Amino acid sequence: MRNILLTISYDGTNFCGWQRQNGQRTVQEEIEKVICLIHKKPISLFGSGRTDSGVHAAGQAANFHSPIDSIPIENYPLALNSHLPHDIRILKAEEKPLDFHARFSATSRTYRYFINCAPNPLATQMPYVWPIHRHPDINRLNQMASHLHGEIDCTTFSAAEDKSLSKCRYIEKAVFYVQDDNLVFEIKANAFLWKMVRSLVGSLIEYEKKGFNGEDFKRILSSKDRSLAGVTAPPTGLFLWSVGFDGKRIH
Amino acid sequence: MRNILLTISYDGTNFCGWQRQNGQRTVQEEIEKVICLIHKKPISLFGSGRTDSGVHAAGQAANFHSPIDSIPIENYPLALNSHLPHDIRILKAEEKPLDFHARFSATSRTYRYFINCAPNPLATQMPYVWPIHRHPDINRLNQMASHLHGEIDCTTFSAAEDKSLSKCRYIEKAVFYVQDDNLVFEIKANAFLWKMVRSLVGSLIEYEKKGFNGEDFKRILSSKDRSLAGVTAPPTGLFLWSVGFDGKRIH
Numbered sequence: 001m002r003n004i005l006l007t008i009s010y011d012g013t014n015f016c017g018w019q020r021q022n023g024q025r026t027v028q029e030e031i032e033k034v035i036c037l038i039h040k041k042p043i044s045l046f047g048s049g050r051t052d053s054g055v056h057a058a059g060q061a062a063n064f065h066s067p068i069d070s071i072p073i074e075n076y077p078l079a080l081n082s083h084l085p086h087d088i089r090i091l092k093a094e095e096k097p098l099d100f101h102a103r104f105s106a107t108s109r110t111y112r113y114f115i116n117c118a119p120n121p122l123a124t125q126m127p128y129v130w131p132i133h134r135h136p137d138i139n140r141l142n143q144m145a146s147h148l149h150g151e152i153d154c155t156t157f158s159a160a161e162d163k164s165l166s167k168c169r170y171i172e173k174a175v176f177y178v179q180d181d182n183l184v185f186e187i188k189a190n191a192f193l194w195k196m197v198r199s200l201v202g203s204l205i206e207y208e209k210k211g212f213n214g215e216d217f218k219r220i221l222s223s224k225d226r227s228l229a230g231v232t233a234p235p236t237g238l239f240l241w242s243v244g245f246d247g248k249r250i251h
Numbered sequence: 252m253r254n255i256l257l258t259i260s261y262d263g264t265n266f267c268g269w270q271r272q273n274g275q276r277t278v279q280e281e282i283e284k285v286i287c288l289i290h291k292k293p294i295s296l297f298g299s300g301r302t303d304s305g306v307h308a309a310g311q312a313a314n315f316h317s318p319i320d321s322i323p324i325e326n327y328p329l330a331l332n333s334h335l336p337h338d339i340r341i342l343k344a345e346e347k348p349l350d351f352h353a354r355f356s357a358t359s360r361t362y363r364y365f366i367n368c369a370p371n372p373l374a375t376q377m378p379y380v381w382p383i384h385r386h387p388d389i390n391r392l393n394q395m396a397s398h399l400h401g402e403i404d405c406t407t408f409s410a411a412e413d414k415s416l417s418k419c420r421y422i423e424k425a426v427f428y429v430q431d432d433n434l435v436f437e438i439k440a441n442a443f444l445w446k447m448v449r450s451l452v453g454s455l456i457e458y459e460k461k462g463f464n465g466e467d468f469k470r471i472l473s474s475k476d477r478s479l480a481g482v483t484a485p486p487t488g489l490f491l492w493s494v495g496f497d498g499k500r501i502h
Contacts, residue, residue: 009371009373009374009375010374010375011374011375011377011378056374056375057374058373058375077370077371081371086374086377086378087374087377088374089371089372089373089374089377090371091371091373092371119328120260120328120332120340120341120342120343121340122260122309122340122342123260123261123262123307123308123337123338123339123340124260124261124262124307124309124378124379124490126262126337126338126340127262127337127375128375239375
């Protein structure tokens, strides 16, 4: 028995998110189907967390227990990719201790959100960005984002339906930077509330347009008042970029 | 009456190419439908040339004659984009003299072909590259490509079904360069034979693997023997990058 960790990239456009759901095309189900095909028995795949419909991944992490010891670990990506649809690509396979779990062993998740600022983005960029057709003031955005550091109560940016007992998350990094025509928001935390990144991005872009500064954002954050949040940015721009397993455990 | 030139980007994934065909989803038809909607009468759109099923564009050119003089020219991209599907984006609109024609006035076409060399490309790159999972020798590729300059008989790389009377094309530029995980082949010519870019790219990558050098390629090119061409590279990696109207007319 081996415990195998996969690093997975997917194009969320044509998926109803990560998690298996009856009658829907999901990333988890597509990969489980191929793992079962290779192993000739039902095997469950454990993801580091769900991603919503339309959200992409450049480095989702998921593990499964394989009864086969004969396949060299480095052959897994090719073996799985040859059966998987092109909108899922396995980037890496590694053996882990038997008690490793992609969700419970993860110590951080990093997301990147791509905001396209060009007057008219290319059609081939559209599925992977939020086109806002203007260049926001990145300094003001980063003044606001600088308050997203450390143990933060994220209630303001939580979805009404979020069932988390605690709305506190430990944020290690939250920064905007420019990459070609895109403004990228990168955020790393121990974990995230449901739709939190999209709510944060949509709100920050809206606040910037309204001329809010860092102090305004600090007040909104500490208000824990969801009615002060802005729009929820669309799923197209969001990528689960990487999952970390080597940091300090928080909670 | 105004003659309007559009610069158009499209994601070819879900199109049966540029040219209108009964019962198929094509870029020309989608744009014509919106032009007709705005003008409330049937209007034809003239493209600089066809692109095949699955081929993308970052700068296709097409013109139409508008009976309306009241819409400011700079409003066209927004007006058209608001009705177009997201896999077509109008980047620019310009007024041209009445005798201008996107096909007959064009003096050059530039294509870029994206070859992904990473062991495993991201799922979100897959629709826009040809993944070859290795790093070819770019110097050898450019030694071969250096023979693609000037008036060239391209018979070796023409499709059997190509009906062009002359197989000669004037190539201004043909070069490979590295961009992130991709090797990009950029080629600029007065015009191209059907499937010529994909045949050239597929052949050059195959020749490089076989260890061919510049002189070998020169011999193959002058043989005019189609049986010496390699595979045709897939449409996914190909972008019609731009169309030029300011060069010297050839033919």
